[in-house]
């Protein structure tokens with residue numbers, strides 16, 4: 153059985169694509185720069201803030217964070233929360249931490265905010281950091297005021313809700329959603345802890361991610377930081393297939409009952425659509441007029457493929473794996 157799986161993998165690997173060509177101009181269109189306004193508001197509230205918690209997706213720990221953050225907000229004590237650890241392959245966690253430390257990021261916590269994993273480490277870390285640094289404009293005020301920032305859909309609201317569950321035994325204070333851009337109201341102040349009294353400022357996903365390359369744009373899109381239809385569900389499903397094959401994560405073969413690993417997204421989506429019964433009637437123009445034919449619904453199949461991946465059913469992934477094995481750029 154194992155031998156068969158290995159044979160399947162090596163046969164498929166020979167034919168796998170080595171690159172995923174996308175026009176850089178398209179990628180720039182997926183990430184509009186409309187978030188600058190939010191960043192300005194955040195800057196103006198900075199004097200109220202003792203510490204910044206930046207939330208990012210643990211599947212892309214090294215790419216996609218906003219460089220403006222360090223330049224404009226990075227003067228405060230800073231904690232980097234790498235969330236969605238349940239979806240990330242963290243077998244090289246130490247390498248990730250070393251890489252980030254070389255970039256000057258020292259306070260890093262991996263979390264799962266759905267299951268409240270590691271969330272309890274945050275308050276003590278913030279307390280120690282703020283306590284050991286100058287309390288900006290706070291005088292004797294015992295309250296801690298924390299700003300939560302990050303690119304869209306990384307779990308900022310989920311983190312706040314998780315902290316409240318852990319420290320206050322209270323339910324949701326902020327809305328959580330599977331799509332980017334759920335948090336709209338800027339700067340609501342939410343209590344997350346009584347001892348010490350700690351408040352968080354929730355922000356919308358106002359930080360435009362850093363799109364250093366087409367690949368970074370695709371990774372961010374795969375993690376759901378931009379609405380799928382802006383990229384195109386089928387393009388994104390194709391990038392997912394390309395990524396899974398390159399990382400030898402072939403769980404999709406079994407999940408969808410395919411004959412084997414395959415690098416052709418049309419064939420894969422066709423099989424997915426047929427298997428899930430996602431067919432559609434389309435009009436086809438023939439010499440004798442329009443004819444209705446039943447065809448696979450490729451978009452619906454692509455959505456299912458993406459949803460299945462994002463729910464973790466195809467296994468954990470480290471989308472920045474290649475970067476871990478190349479030296480970091482100068483900070």
Ligand SMILES: Nc1nc2c(ncn2[C@@H]2O[C@H](COP(=O)(O)OP(=O)(O)OP(=O)(O)O)[C@@H](O)[C@H]2O)c(=O)[nH]1
Pocket residue numbers: 235236237238239263264265266267302303304305306307308309310311327328329330331332333334335336356357358
């Ligand atoms: N698997 C997993 N899903 C998570 C985790 N944290 C959050 N999510 C899910 O990720 C999605 C986005 O979470 P939000 O908390 O709304 O993210 P946000 O950063 O506040 O989003 P914006 O308001 O768009 O900026 C939701 O579907 C959450 O349930 C996690 O640790 N693991």
